[in-house]
Amino acid sequence: MKKKTSDISTVVIINKNQLPTKSLQIKTKHLNRLKHYAAGIAAVVVVLVGCIFYLRSQNTTQEIEKQKLLVQIAKLKGAAPVTATTPQVQGKEGSAQSYIQAIEGKLKTINDYLRRRGLKGFSTKGLGGDSNAEGKKLSDKEVYSLYNDYLNHLMGTIAFTPMGYPRISSFTSFFGYRSDPFDSSSAEFHPGIDFKGKKGDEVKCTASGKVVFAGWTNGYGNCIRIQHINDIQTVYGHLSKIKVKVGQQVNLGDEIGLVGSTGHSTGAHLHYEVRRNGKPVNPVNFLTLNK
DSSP states (O other): OOOOGGGEEEEEEOOTTSOOOEEEEEEHHHHHTHHHHHHHHHHHHHHHHHHHHHHHHHHHHHHHHHHHHHHHHHHHHHHOOOOTTSOOOSSOHHHHHHHHHHHHHHHHHHHHHHHHTTOOOOOOTTTTOOTTGGGOOOOHHHHHHHHHHHHHHHHHHHHTSOOSOSSSSOEEEOSEEEEETTEEEEEEEEOSEEEEOOTTOEEEOSSOEEEEEEEEETTTEEEEEEEOSTTEEEEEEEEEEEOOOTTOEEOTTOEEEEEBOOSSOSSSEEEEEEEETTEEEOGGGGTSSOO
16 A cells, blocks of 8 residues: 555755755654654663762762771771680790790690500690700790691691591491401401492592502401501501502501402491501591590
8 A cells, every 4th residue: 555645744854065966754753753753762861870870979979888898897806816726936035935835735635535545645845945054045036937837747746647538438346356247156356347338439549658569368358458657557447449550658547448348348338447557446446546
């Protein structure tokens, strides 16, 4: 259907450079609505500008609040009371000495834990310096340096001392005499503890050391023995897979094998032993430090 002529308006575009004029034909209704279109566009622009100013205002407010919070935190830190374990070494000999004595007390406690396991502790005698030695007393800095060396040595020793669980799970059998799982009428000595597990579960070493055996042993099936300091060994038995080799150095927490049911076993589990001077000791005493 043809549009009526009255529905079409012609807009003539005149060029100042005396070029030919151009004309456009536009529906008359659009010309009549031009004011409405302009008003709509203007409203959109106003809304956008308003949003921009609002967001900038919010960012400014948040930044001011952030600065206030930082100032408050700084004031709180400055007003926080000094605890007994906080070192006071700036010009106060008495406070520094108290800090040193607190460290020494903690080290003695750690040594006590080690001795309860039958391990040789470390002597802290002389660490704070001998005030009578050649009439010279160590400075605070020298004392801290000695303690730092001592702590580094202690950390290394603890890393090589079996502690904790070769896998986190419940126990299925404990250290000591028990009925033989293959013959309930007789008893046998169980030289370790058994951890519940499924075939393929990872097994981790409980201390850094050197692998001295990795292979098959009667009764233990696939077995790993790791040598640690103080003539201590850890034993991991009934493994489905061995992941280390003899002579390999392993670090605390390394995965060394997988749970299985090889050897003298009635089901998948991990057999774990701690031996000192070749004799089995109760591994429960080594599971936590506070034993």
